[in-house]
Amino acid sequence: MWKVILRRFLLMIPQLFVLSLLIFIMAKFMPGDPFTGLITPDTDPSRIEELRQEAGFYDPWYVQYYNWISNALQGDFGRSYTFKVDVATLIGERGMNTLWLAILSFILIYIIAIPLGVLAGRFQNTLVDKSVVLYSYISYAIPTFVLSLIFLYLLGYKFPLFPTSGTVDVAYEPGTYDYFKSKFYHLLLPAITYALLSTTTIIQYLRSEIIDAQTQDYVKTARSKGIPINKIYNKHIFRNSLLPVAAFIGYTMSVLLGGSVFIETIFGYPGMGQLFIHSIQARDYSVITALILLFGLLTLIGSLISDIIMSIVDPRIRVD
Numbered sequence: 043m044w045k046v047i048l049r050r051f052l053l054m055i056p057q058l059f060v061l062s063l064l065i066f067i068m069a070k071f072m073p074g075d076p077f078t079g080l081i082t083p084d085t086d087p088s089r090i091e092e093l094r095q096e097a098g099f100y101d102p103w104y105v106q107y108y109n110w111i112s113n114a115l116q117g118d119f120g121r122s123y124t125f126k127v128d129v130a131t132l133i134g135e136r137g138m139n140t141l142w143l144a145i146l147s148f149i150l151i152y153i154i155a156i157p158l159g160v161l162a163g164r165f166q167n168t169l170v171d172k173s174v175v176l177y178s179y180i181s182y183a184i185p186t187f188v189l190s191l192i193f194l195y196l197l198g199y200k201f202p203l204f205p206t207s208g209t210v211d212v213a214y215e216p217g218t219y220d221y222f223k224s225k226f227y228h229l230l231l232p233a234i235t236y237a238l239l240s241t242t243t244i245i246q247y248l249r250s251e252i253i254d255a256q257t258q259d260y261v262k263t264a265r266s267k268g269i270p271i272n273k274i275y276n277k278h279i280f281r282n283s284l285l286p287v288a289a290f291i292g293y294t295m296s297v298l299l300g301g302s303v304f305i306e307t308i309f310g311y312p313g314m315g316q317l318f319i320h321s322i323q324a325r326d327y328s329v330i331t332a333l334i335l336l337f338g339l340l341t342l343i344g345s346l347i348s349d350i351i352m353s354i355v356d357p358r359i360r361v362d
Contacts, residue, residue: 047350054342061338062114066107069331114335120328124321129332133314137299139209140306140313143236144298146229150237151294155244156287162245163252163283164275174245182242186235190308193235204231207310232309236302240294244287251283288351296344300337 098106113119119129162174198206205211205228214221255261256279264274299314306315314333321329 050346065331065334069327119332122326122329124324124326129328136314136317146233147236147298151240155241159245159248163249178242178245186304190235232305232311236305255279289348291351292344292347296340299340
């Protein structure tokens with residue numbers, strides 16, 4: 043198993059190389075340059091030209107790429123011209139916000155999806171099943187920004203149960219109980235919205251697996267032996283039906299860590315998703331390229347984690 047993990051990890055190296063090259067090329071094709079956002083009516087054009095020269099903007103593209111990827115491997119992604127700080131520092135700060143949002147959303151997704159999927163599969167074609175399926179269709183069909191705006195209006199303004207922006211109230215001292223309570227309170231509404239929109243796939247796969255498992259020979263044998271139906275579901279059907287759910291764990295976490303553009307922007311939550319949109323609007327290419335590279339890396343890691351989890355859940359499965 044460790045050989046497989048090592049092989050998959052080594053395979054990520056050329057994938058990241060290709061991804062970084064594509065990111066760099068796309069950034070070069072984008073209009074303007076990182077210094078365009080610095081231009082104001084009072085800006086001396088010669089100063090902008092000096093900055094371009096210092097940054098090697100007129101060097102051959104392969105020289106620019108080499109310099110960029112070499113610095114990136116050392117954790118130096120340049121400097122944000124919008125926020126006036128190092129890109130790594132900026133992403134680290136926003137990344138922690140996204141991390142907490144991702145963890146809470148991840149927990150809520152599986153708390154909601156697993157019971158609903160089990161109920162829908164066990165009580166197929168009943169009112170319970172039809173209600174769960176209807177919920178799945180609605181959550182899948184409704185756009186993210188629509189539900190976010192509805193929740194923001196109802197629970198943030200109409201009935202002000204949750205904060206409407208930020209990560210914590212500035213009145214509290216960092217490290218205190220009230221500080222962490224406020225931080226959690228600010229996480230709830232975007233996390234609940236995120237979770238409600240992300241359960242469809244897990245519910246449908248779990249429901250289908252449970253329905254299929256009911257017709258398997260091992261279930262029929264257990265029933266013929268007089269084993270209680272609850273024990274059959276809990277010990278046999280449920281465990282075997284978790285395989286497709288396990289396959290989504292790594293991928294789900296990587297997507298959540300990537301940040302949700304709509305969720306974070308609408309709720310005013312300063313995470314990586316909101317930072318990505320802001321950087322595009324400000325043409326802050328240093329931040330854009332670093333974020334896209336990070337999102338790609340998270341996707342590759344998520345795929346690897348999913349394969350590892352599946353091999354643990356079912357020893358018969360081996361990663362190819």
